Amino acid sequence: MNGFFDIPSDLQHTWLGLIGLHLREALLPVLAGLVIALPLSQLCVRFRWLYPPVLWVTTVLYAIPSLAFFVVLIDYTGQTELTVMIPLTVYTLVILVPAIVDGVRSVPQETLAASTAMGFGPVRRYVQVQLPIAVPAIIAGLRVATVSSISLVSVGALIGNQGALGNLLNDATIYNRPELAWNAVITMAVLALLVDGLLVVLRLLLTPWMPRRAHSTPKAGRPDPAALALEDTAR
Amino acid sequence: MNILNFISNFFSDSAHWHGYDGIPTRVGEHVQYTLEALALAAAIGLPVGLVTGHYGRGGNALSLLATAGRALPTFGLLVLMTLSLGFGLINVMIPLVVLAVPPILVTTYEAMRSVDPSPVDAARGMGMHEAEILLRVELPVALPLILGGLRSAAIQIVSTATIAAYVSLGGLGRYIVDGLYQRNYEKVVGGAALVALMALVTLAVFGLITRLTVSRGVLRVN
Numbered sequence: 269m270n271g272f273f274d275i276p277s278d279l280q281h282t283w284l285g286l287i288g289l290h291l292r293e294a295l296l297p298v299l300a301g302l303v304i305a306l307p308l309s310q311l312c313v314r315f316r317w318l319y320p321p322v323l324w325v326t327t328v329l330y331a332i333p334s335l336a337f338f339v340v341l342i343d344y345t346g347q348t349e350l351t352v353m354i355p356l357t358v359y360t361l362v363i364l365v366p367a368i369v370d371g372v373r374s375v376p377q378e379t380l381a382a383s384t385a386m387g388f389g390p391v392r393r394y395v396q397v398q399l400p401i402a403v404p405a406i407i408a409g410l411r412v413a414t415v416s417s418i419s420l421v422s423v424g425a426l427i428g429n430q431g432a433l434g435n436l437l438n439d440a441t442i443y444n445r446p447e448l449a450w451n452a453v454i455t456m457a458v459l460a461l462l463v464d465g466l467l468v469v470l471r472l473l474l475t476p477w478m479p480r481r482a483h484s485t486p487k488a489g490r491p492d493p494a495a496l497a498l499e500d501t502a503r
Numbered sequence: 504m505n506i507l508n509f510i511s512n513f514f515s516d517s518a519h520w521h522g523y524d525g526i527p528t529r530v531g532e533h534v535q536y537t538l539e540a541l542a543l544a545a546a547i548g549l550p551v552g553l554v555t556g557h558y559g560r561g562g563n564a565l566s567l568l569a570t571a572g573r574a575l576p577t578f579g580l581l582v583l584m585t586l587s588l589g590f591g592l593i594n595v596m597i598p599l600v601v602l603a604v605p606p607i608l609v610t611t612y613e614a615m616r617s618v619d620p621s622p623v624d625a626a627r628g629m630g631m632h633e634a635e636i637l638l639r640v641e642l643p644v645a646l647p648l649i650l651g652g653l654r655s656a657a658i659q660i661v662s663t664a665t666i667a668a669y670v671s672l673g674g675l676g677r678y679i680v681d682g683l684y685q686r687n688y689e690k691v692v693g694g695a696a697l698v699a700l701m702a703l704v705t706l707a708v709f710g711l712i713t714r715l716t717v718s719r720g721v722l723r724v725n
Binding site for chain 2: 330333335336343418425452461464
């Protein structure tokens with residue numbers, strides 16, 4: 269374990285400082301992605317023809333390797349954190365937009381009709397009915413987006429030490445200290461799992477009406493045959 | 504739009520079209536890495552997802568496993584492998600497989616769970632074996648979703664296989680990594696454009712596979 273937490277001085281951060289930096293570089297893009305994805309998804313729900321082209325564009329953008337994306341952006345935003353955060357924001361869209369669209373579409377028609385009948389306007393109906401019911405799907409998307417974002421930040425190490433914990437990987441090769449690479453990989457994995465766990469807790473807090481099962485998606489599994497039989501007799 | 508200039512310069516330079524660093528060679532290498540990684544990931548993810556989905560057990564364990572797989576940073580794994588194993592294809596394949604297994608596994612499981620139970624019960628009532636039910640009743644119905652999972656895994660691999668170049672291997676990542684170190688941004692943008700193009704081709708290929716393998720009745724229902 270010698271030197272495991274012995275961070276080379278060229279990174280100008282302690283281990284905890286790198287963790288803070290890493291979280292900032294990984295989580296801000298997810299937030300930004302959510303802010304973009306919410307209205308975009310609403311447009312896709314409202315105008316059905318818009319959904320396929322949006323999916324195509326986000327998929328192609330998602331396919332651009334992060335390193336190339338960073339390098340192209342250096343021209344515009346320099347070797348900064350922002351250069352790392354813009355591609356990560358774009359990458360989250362390919363996960364968040366379908367998740368939100370599916371979530372909002374899963375709201376039953378009669379629920380919408382009932383809320384309209386109760387005098388909800390379109391905006392209030394969206395905020396108070398559609399979004400809450402879509403929360404499980406949105407959080408499922410956020411979990412995947414956040415975890416992959418935490419993993420992708422490390423590639424920023426290749427454009428002038430903008431990769432937070434990823435910079436340890438660089439230093440591990442330069443100084444031939446493999447324990448730094450172990451530190452980086454383990455720390456990133458644990459961070460990802462912790463943030464993922466926090467999102468699960470957030471979902472439990474936001475959806476007290478859901479059955480308490482460790483299922484991330486609100487997809488109905490097979491209905492219980494006994495319950496079906498009961499329903500049959502009840503009819 | 505200097506990016507468009509970069510792209511047109513890159514593709515019009517005849518030096519990029521032949522030799523060991525020519526576009527055909529690099530595309531060939533990239534396709535090879537992608538197919539190998541996808542085959543390995545599918546060999547792990549598909550059977551496990553199909554069987555667990557059929558019996559409807561172990562969904563929570565699977566999602567934990569998938570989260571753990573996603574949490575392992577691909578680039579970090581690559582550096583770690585290279586530091587401990589030296590240079591080679593195996594240390595590119597392992598991170599790529601770790602990246603691709605979670606989407607395949609989770610989507611396959613969910614696809615199997617979403618199959619309407621009534622035909623499955625009918626098949627069981629007709630005396631089909633479990634394996635027969637899985638392969639002849641559930642699989643055809645779940646196929647579109649399963650292919651969707653494979654497709655997103657394939658796109659991720661196409662994009663991420665560029666890291667092979669960072670540890671001295673070939674593929675389209677060569678242009679990106681070399682361009683970065685040579686300050687030749689034309690190369691970087693050209694390489695990125697090729698990768699994006701390959702992702703589009705991947706989408707098209709999966710569209711074709713879906714059309715050829717999914718039964719018309721299932722497509723009509725969806």
